[in-house]
Amino acid sequence: MNAKRITLKQIAHELNVSISTVSKSLKNSSEIGEETRSKIIAFAKQHNYRPNNIALSLKHRKTKTIGIIIPEVVHYFFSTVIDGAEKYANKMGYNVIIAVSNESFEKEVLNMETLADSSIDGIIMSVAKETLKTQDFHHIQETIDFGIPVVLFDRVLNDIACDKVVVDDKSGAEKATQSLLDKGCRNILLVSTQDYINVGKLRTQGYIEALKKNHIIADNRLMIKTKDLMNPEQAMYELEKKIDQTIEQNPSIDGIFCVNEIYAAAALKVLKKRAIHVPNDISIICFTDGFISKYSSPTLTTISQHGEKIGASAAQMLIDKLTSKTPLANYSTKVIECTIVQRESS
Amino acid sequence: MNAKRITLKQIAHELNVSISTVSKSLKNSSEIGEETRSKIIAFAKQHNYRPNNIALSLKHRKTKTIGIIIPEVVHYFFSTVIDGAEKYANKMGYNVIIAVSNESFEKEVLNMETLADSSIDGIIMSVAKETLKTQDFHHIQETIDFGIPVVLFDRVLNDIACDKVVVDDKSGAEKATQSLLDKGCRNILLVSTQDYINVGKLRTQGYIEALKKNHIIADNRLMIKTKDLMNPEQAMYELEKKIDQTIEQNPSIDGIFCVNEIYAAAALKVLKKRAIHVPNDISIICFTDGFISKYSSPTLTTISQHGEKIGASAAQMLIDKLTSKTPLANYSTKVIECTIVQRESS
């Protein structure tokens, strides 16, 4: 047992040839004579030779692994992105290494440093909320300046020049709102996040835009923005209360658009308590085509952001850069289109 | 920009000292004179010196990264495990690299090989369903024999000698069933998976055991086992139909125990359609304390498996082995206790 890996050196020794002969033979170089070569190959196979990737990395100055930094793993959207990135990267012979910032600026900086310490060739990341708030992006700029390509996705930064993959949040929100309008809704409640989260902001803009196109003026009383509380249960409780009050005060509400499925679940709960039927009395549509939407009753009509596609695209952009398919300083932004997944709630 | 990383060699050259002097200085070795040392340290700091981890790995024959192979990322339980493992590993100075088998035997074997190709020091894994079915574990045994420690979690293998972290599925299921019995339920429907998935099997055993302790004989007609269809939507549809029929045929059912929250969501849906009140008419309890349970209405009482704890424990066992805190051939199995999270459905 405990066979350990056999090295070129050992093979060379056993067969009384030089290391380079072994190396070349295993690469099927025509430099080496047929006989020696096949002998070496046979021996290597028999002893289950596998090249040492670390040594190769040292030699080639690339590791063939890419790092992904996300704010949370236990999160539907981000896990789909990992899934997509992992699949594409693997197909291209790359490994994927995960780091989680947990929405913390400090942890994000630490993660970048750890990854940048030459264990990866490039980084795919979505910025932590805290970083968005502090607006301190020096760590990202520094790793780019250091020659490590970075691809930003979803929560991206205008101030950083690099490749980006974004969801067309605004037009997705427009689509969502429009679909509600098409179903006859006229008083649509928006449940969104604070504006410093760009996706929340963009989705709010899309909502307003759609209303405007239908000659409806957005009503501030119908726009709820959740507080960012540390305690999620507390946050949910507050949100439900807020939705409940708003519905109480605005009985004309006939549609609800939430920027994520958790908020939609909160809305569903409130409506159920009030015995308001979904979708007959009020229709609901939300972003995030995750488990909650698929398995709630009624199931939720959603805007899917296609996380796997985002992950795959990000990985592709990164690998294209790493393999010099794309010139280094030639940045682009790819927009992944949202689509509506029609279900029972609207 | 594109500063690139400065090396010991370059520093040595700039400062007209030898490479080893630089190396020792940066390690604050007392071998080196105060003056030279501080000069070198200052220079290194100024030029933002960072050691090349690849070179260190080559030298030390360890990479300080551990691999995790899971069947799916887009899955509540597995993502919590990653979360726990990642946090613990990071704390101990280890990186985490993720591979997803997608429940496929072939992909799992491939993943193991890729990881084992010396980019990681050890592996944490949960076995793919297909592997469970084929009962072919040669890849796992081989990597262990190769001297790479493996820690199995959740879906573990009796035939493989290694460290393991498991959930006390059976007693968790017993607790769940008992809690339903305590609430007065007498005819409890079980919704489980096929038996070759050990967790499904164990949970079924726990269910039967609890009934037995309460002098109730398990009734085969009240034990649904889902088929393993490739198409999840199809599978859900079939399951709902099955649950519906069973309830139709057994109106005395007053409790449902599901081995995961998705099945519980299916049950919830069926009951809603039949206007059966939860928990007044029928109580529900299930495994997986995930998003669905937290955000459905009614919210679901669950058995939490504490994925983060499992991940952290697995990482700890692995790192203990890697750092020789635990003797290599001294395997143990850690059991993480399940706990009931009481919510509205029971």
Add this chain to the structure above:
DNA sequence: GTGAAAGCGCTAACAA
């Protein structure tokens, strides 16, 4: 056709 040697970035035993 085969092998010696340098080098990727670093450490550490040993020499000076």
Add this chain to the structure above:
DNA sequence: TTGTTAGCGCTTTCAC
């Protein structure tokens, strides 16, 4: 106190 050297496993140029 500082430097030399060998070596981790591999590739590759150049010499034999």
